[in-house]
Amino acid sequence: MGKTILVAGAGHGGLAAAADLARKGFDVTVVEQKKEADLGYDWTDIFAPKSLIDAGVPYPSRSLYSYKENMTFFSPDQSVALTQQIPENELEIKMERKDIYAHLIAHAKRCGVQFRFETAVTAPLFLGSRVCGVYAGEEKIYADLVIDACGADSPLRTALPAICGIENSYAEGEMAYVYRAFFERTGDWTPEHNYEVYVLHHGRQEIAWVATEQEYADVLIVHTQPLTEQDVQTALADLRKTNPHIGEKILRGGQFAKIPVRQPLAVMVADGYAALGDSAYMTVPLFGSGIANALKASHILSETVVADKACAFTAETLWPYQTGYFKLLGAGFASLSCAKTAMLHMEPAEVDFLFARGIVTAKEISFSADFTSLQSMIKLSMRETVDRAKKLSTDKILLTKIVRIASQVAAASALCAMLPKTYSSSAVRKWAASYNAFFAKQRKG
Numbered sequence: 227m228g229k230t231i232l233v234a235g236a237g238h239g240g241l242a243a244a245a246d247l248a249r250k251g252f253d254v255t256v257v258e259q260k261k262e263a264d265l266g267y268d269w270t271d272i273f274a275p276k277s278l279i280d281a282g283v284p285y286p287s288r289s290l291y292s293y294k295e296n297m298t299f300f301s302p303d304q305s306v307a308l309t310q311q312i313p314e315n316e317l318e319i320k321m322e323r324k325d326i327y328a329h330l331i332a333h334a335k336r337c338g339v340q341f342r343f344e345t346a347v348t349a350p351l352f353l354g355s356r357v358c359g360v361y362a363g364e365e366k367i368y369a370d371l372v373i374d375a376c377g378a379d380s381p382l383r384t385a386l387p388a389i390c391g392i393e394n395s396y397a398e399g400e401m402a403y404v405y406r407a408f409f410e411r412t413g414d415w416t417p418e419h420n421y422e423v424y425v426l427h428h429g430r431q432e433i434a435w436v437a438t439e440q441e442y443a444d445v446l447i448v449h450t451q452p453l454t455e456q457d458v459q460t461a462l463a464d465l466r467k468t469n470p471h472i473g474e475k476i477l478r479g480g481q482f483a484k485i486p487v488r489q490p491l492a493v494m495v496a497d498g499y500a501a502l503g504d505s506a507y508m509t510v511p512l513f514g515s516g517i518a519n520a521l522k523a524s525h526i527l528s529e530t531v532v533a534d535k536a537c538a539f540t541a542e543t544l545w546p547y548q549t550g551y552f553k554l555l556g557a558g559f560a561s562l563s564c565a566k567t568a569m570l571h572m573e574p575a576e577v578d579f580l581f582a583r584g585i586v587t588a589k590e591i592s593f594s595a596d597f598t599s600l601q602s603m604i605k606l607s608m609r610e611t612v613d614r615a616k617k618l619s620t621d622k623i624l625l626t627k628i629v630r631i632a633s634q635v636a637a638a639s640a641l642c643a644m645l646p647k648t649y650s651s652s653a654v655r656k657w658a659a660s661y662n663a664f665f666a667k668q669r670k671g
């Protein structure tokens with residue numbers, strides 16, 4: 227074979243794709259801007275463990291992970307608390323991010339992947355309209371295929387010319403701005419629930435969680451606009467009112483970060499190029515989890531590459547990666563993105579109503595680790611649906627809003643179903659234009 231594949235970015239998706247492709251005989255190099263020892267955040271992640279198997283990665287040692295606890299969701303006025311009831315065999319695992327990376331890197335090395343750490347790619351390199359490698363500063367690194375796994379602000383995707391037909395950047399409201407820190411526990415106070423999630427916390431466009439461990443309280447604060455230090459202090463002061471065990475001392479983390487919470491990239495491939503993971507916006511739009519999706523997508527991509535017997539790696543031969551991703555996850559996530567945007571337009575009192583009247587119950591929030599769409603998240607029987615509709619009908623304005631959300635979700639699903647099955651540049655561009663226009667219109671409300 228002897229074809230060279232360059233994976234830019236040693237995140238979850240990039241590492242898994244690199245390993246899979248090296249194992250299948252390609253000459254694969256991962257180019258990562260950070261030092262190996264500096265990879266990842268100093269905190270834990272939760273993700274569906276089966277996604278490792280889906281990506282052809284062995285399970286990590288059992289001592290490296292624990293199972294995630296059920297979360298308790300609070301209504302904005304905090305009068306209702308709903309606790310997930312997820313069957314044990316469907317729970318996600320919790321693992322140190324640095325351990326996940328170490329595990330993926332060790333696996334990739336065993337598969338024959340070469341690594342270049344401390345090398346930042348700066349731009350794509352072109353031969354005509356085909357991506358034929360990357361620039362790393364002045365240096366040109368050539369490859370037959372470039373896999374862009376550089377994250378949401380990838381310098382590759384953002385620099386692709388219009389001829390590639392790939393969106394360069396995201397719009398306002400499509401990123402979640404987060405702060406996370408592990409605070410020292412103080413006093414003897416123990417919360418009733420170990421893993422609390424506050425929706426529209428104190429009526430703000432904010433989600434906050436407090437996951438209480440023996441030694442520390444893990445606090446996450448999420449906003450839809452860039453977070454300031456003052457926002458964090460305000461949220462922390464409010465969280466400490468209900469969680470007095472959150473001390474002042476930061477033991478770990480204390481960083482600001484960004485997560486895409488939007489529909490997947492409309493076009494993920496170009497000649498010589500494929501976007502993967504956060505650089506293709508593969509996170510679940512409601513929660514921002516992206517590890518399992520990046521892992522699953524890495525396998526679809528490597529299967530597509532292997533199926534391209536002539537190793538042409540054109541937009542056309544890479545297209546099954548995009549259709550495969552949309553079929554497995556992307557279409558469902560596009561619908562979830564609709565639901566997320568619509569929910570952001572809801573008033574805290576309306577969400578309180580949904581919790582208080584039993585329209586949202588523990589059942590709706592007890593989604594398994596492997597859910598792929600709103601439909602697979604909320605599995606209501608006909609009777610339950612009718613019951614919820616009856617309760618909802620007492621608030622006509624809210625009912626209208628929910629019906630509107632449902633129709634938008636259905637429209638997004640219908641649009642994704644029209645994704646061209648086979649590649650033609652004009653058909654793909656036309657479809658991408660309608661997809662992007664649909665979500666732009668929805669953002670405007």
Ligand SMILES: Cc1cc2nc3c(=O)[nH]c(=O)nc-3n(C[C@H](O)[C@H](O)[C@H](O)COP(=O)(O)OP(=O)(O)OC[C@H]3O[C@@H](n4cnc5c(N)ncnc54)[C@H](O)[C@@H]3O)c2cc1C
Pocket residue numbers: 234235236237238239240241257258259260265266270271272273345346347348375376377378380381404406483484485502503504505509514515516517518520
């Ligand atoms: C605070 C926070 C908490 C999260 N928690 C969870 C969670 O619990 N569960 C979950 O499933 N997901 C979580 N996510 C999302 C998850 O981190 C991503 O979806 C996932 O890591 C996607 O992986 P990726 O392959 O796209 O790579 P990324 O993790 O985005 O990594 C990209 C890599 O590319 C490198 N890179 C960037 N630019 C360059 C460059 N110019 N040259 C070379 N290398 C470059 C970066 O250094 C990095 O190593 C969280 C995200 C954040 C920010």
